[in-house]
Amino acid sequence: MSLAELICPAGTPAALRTAVDAGADAVYCGFQDATNARNFPGLNFTPDELAEAVAYAHARGTKLLLALNTYPPAGKVDLWRQAADTGARLGVDSFIVADMGVADYIARTYPGIRLHLSVQAAASSPEAIRYYCENFGVKRVVLPRILTIPEIRQIRREIPCEIETFIFGNHGLMVEGRCSLTNYLTGQSTNMDGVCSPASDVEYVRDADGSMSSQLAGFTIDRFGPEEKTGYPTICKGRYAAPHRPEGYYAFEEPISLNLSRLLPDLIEAGVHAFKIEGRQRSKSYVRGVVRAFRAAVDDIKAGREANIADLIALTEGQKQTQGAFETKKWR
Amino acid sequence: MAVKTMTKLTLGPIAYHWSADARRDFYARIADEAPVDEVYLGEVICSKRAPFHEADLPATIERLERAGKRVILSTLAEVMLKRERKATEDIAEMDSAEIEVNNAAGLFARGKRPHRIGPFMNAYNEATIAWMAGQGATHVCLPAEMPAPAIAAAARAAGALGLGVEVQVYGRASLAVSARCYHARAHGRTKDNCQFVCEEDSDGMPLRTRDDRPILRVNGIQTLSESYIDLLPEAACLIADGVTHLRLMPQAVDMVAVAQVFRDVLDGHVPTGEADAHLAMLSGHAGLSNGFYHGTAGYRRIAAAAPA
Structure with a gap:
């Protein structure tokens, strides 16, 4: 054993x-x-x-x-x-x-x-x-x-x-050590700086209809209805729209x-x-x-x-x- | 200008699942018309795709070499399954071919025989590059996210060791790879029953934020930038810093014309500003970006400090 x-x-x-x-x-x-x-x-x-x-x-x-x-x-x-x-x-x-x-x-x-x-x-x-x-x-x-x-x-x-x-x-969904998603949106690198979806770039914005947008460096990573629990905007756990998924879906993985x-x-x-x-x-x-x-x-x-x-x-x-x-x- | 004309223009491996026909046509045009010096071939992203086009490989190599291009075979970025280990080993064992390694499994198989280091190998610094050179590396392609000072320091070290130094100057940046296929996921499938749905998106599947802003592109297990990297305005600095090879990544645009734009600037035939405007037009709807180079968010486009 x-x-x-x-x-x-x-x-x-x-x-x-x-x-x-x-x-x-x-x-x-x-x-x-x-x-x-x-x-x-x-x-x-x-x-x-x-x-x-x-x-x-x-x-x-x-x-x-x-x-x-x-x-x-x-x-x-x-x-x-x-x-x-x-x-x-x-x-x-x-x-x-x-x-x-x-x-x-x-x-x-x-x-x-x-x-x-x-x-x-x-x-x-x-x-x-x-x-x-x-x-x-x-x-x-x-x-x-x-x-x-x-x-x-x-x-x-x-x-x-x-x-x-x-x-x-x-x-983590991406192969670790091969992910530059955070650097693409924030200018801080996971590989070189040890940073992933940093809190300093996070903002929660209340929209007119009562829903909440969780944003990273100004990009809406997800949007939550008034009844939904708001999640942290980690890029690979966001909801996005794709041509076959216009409603928005967890393109990579759910939180x-x-x-x-x-x-x-x-x-x-x-x-x-x-x-x-x-x-x-x-x-x-x-x-x-x-x-x-x-x-x-x-x-x-x-x-x-x-x-x-x-x-x-x-x-x-x-x-x-x-x-x-x-x-x-x-x-x- | 003499220094500039020494600079090699390369065409990276096709990241997407283009059909065998599309690939044949593409490389025929590249061979006949594109002013690129070196062409990387082979499936780097998904081992399931390889059977569709590997039979054409010998003819493609011959065609490109007859046209005076140097051909390099690239290995897979992710190696996990038996077929991926085998594919990597098969390429690494080809003594006659020049190869670009994208996974440590390839380094293991290649041993000290000469090879190039691909952009997925994370050669971020002089210590790693020196290590790799000692193991037979002759050339290194730096990660796309490196900022200018690090590129310069890496290029200086690599140059002192006699290595070629390559930087991606055009096309979507590879931002991540995964074991999961996101193309299959978008269509309610898994990697094993994907039915090659990635073939529908010759320039990647666009993802938009829920407030409708383009953000990323999906290519099977790979996630790419929405914007195309464009370092045409920075090319002179890259060359001055010791970069010897400029890499164009194939996108679903007129790549012959793209290569010509870069060649014209390298040869001093067209001013950079005019050429860059042409490049933007050739790139269609894709935004252009150079943020990584300038040490800021990769998607950003930083204006040149002074007109070239």
Whole structure:
């Protein structure tokens, strides 16, 4: 059986302590700059905070993974190298990387620190994963959320490293690390700046008929009737009109959460080593609830007991859930 | 001008599902009439489409090469299924062909044999480009979203390593790819039973916001910009910064005429302002944009600082 480690989000020092206390096997976090893919205002760590976080986590047997998973634009590579230097000095357990230049630097400079391949690298075949393993000594790949369980099982047989999969949280629809939608509308890049549909560009506008438009940089991403709940204007979760769909429809995906709690036993059996919970932008209480529930479920499964799935389902109560690609390729 | 005439004009791979007939006609005209130096061929977006036109590939290559064009075969951007892995490996194993790799699976198969780096490979910086050059890359096409200072820094580094440097200067920008087919979804189908409905939209399926503003284009698993990138006014700066190849992406417009406009400016035959007005006319209803280059929202059109 696999280790079934629980990898939990830590957007702030407080969330990190909460995740550690709630039973995370590892927490992942980033610095307050473009070097990670959740470069949101009010999130992430200063070097001093990270030093304290490493001490807190390690004192409780929890690993700390540092996300350096964006793509430095030419001329700014030093920022990523300095972040790696700082992380190494502070004793992080792994770096989560996507850019080949960043991976190469860390592999050469800090060969003793584990490299994890971020979902932002979009390695979705055994060959792509092996490329990173053989060239940079990658020890674990975070798989894109686009594969079915039989496909994961097959990949597992053909690669020399561990597998981490997302099990819960925001359900990204585009291949990560290959999406410039936000930059097209706002001028801030997901790959280079770590920004996705940024709050600074969001506006909610009440229309004359009582409906509400949620806008990003002046573009109407969705429109909600007076009775509808207004949603955040994430570009890939908006409603648009197409020639065959003049009424407007979710062209890419509905605003929906990924919840693979029912599939946990199958994922363990398929050889997944680590389960990742998305949500560095989430609150402390959210992190506490989700981590506790998954901790209990994973422990139950490992002990051969039936997991209490109801608690996990309740976490997203009132919200639509999906098992996405993991359950069936009809999702595609 | 001597420097400018060294600059190569390239035609990127067709992103859309054009019929075999349409492709044959298109490349026949390109071979006979378009002043492009290099042409990228092959299916980059959807592996299901390849059987429709791959039988024509040898004849197309021959036709273009006879016309003096250099031909490069591009590999898939997304590699997940068995047939996609096989298609990528088949191209990577062709020792005689020049190839452009768009997925790390292709890099794995190609090993240290010479190859070009495609725009889906995320070669954003000098460290990555140096790594790739050490693995056999001879040429790199930068991501479409890169701003001017980063392009200049990347081009300088790549040039010092002897690599060709390419930037897309015309056509819709690829903004995202997905495992899901959005063309099929719009028609209530899935990728496996899509019935190739993407063939209906030779320039992508338009999406409009709910207040009726054009925003994006869908092309199967790919999402494209509504506007066409137009870096004709910026071409001189790109070349001065070390970009050696300018890429035109095929759209459902008169691409021979588009190529001619770029060639005329590169050769100094037509002033940029006049040429750009002509390009806007050739581009029909599509808006033109250069926001990415200028470090702002990609859809924006930033006026040139001074007339060329």
